[in-house]
Amino acid sequence: MPHHQDIADDAETKSNYECLGCGTIVEAESHPGGCPDCDGEFQNRAMSLE
Ligand SMILES: [Zn+2]
Numbered sequence: 001m002p003h004h005q006d007i008a009d010d011a012e013t014k015s016n017y018e019c020l021g022c023g024t025i026v027e028a029e030s031h032p033g034g035c036p037d038c039d040g041e042f043q044n045r046a047m048s049l050e
Contacts, residue, residue, distance in 0.1 A: 017042035 017032055018025050021040020026032050032042050 016045040018045050019043075 014027050014029050016025055016027055019035040019038065019040045019042055021035055021038040024035055024037055025045070026042070031044070034040070035042060
């Protein structure tokens with residue numbers, strides 16, 4: 001098999017995004033877009049943490 005991937009690595013594909021407007025943190029597989037609370041912009045936190 002050319003592919004070598006765990007079925008259970010689902011959690012590792014998610015990233016934490018923090019709203020620059022109100023500080024709300026969401027966990028999502030892709031960029032969540034605008035904040036539902038304040039319509040602010042989300043920033044991927046994983047980039048600075050790792
Ligand atoms: Zn917000």
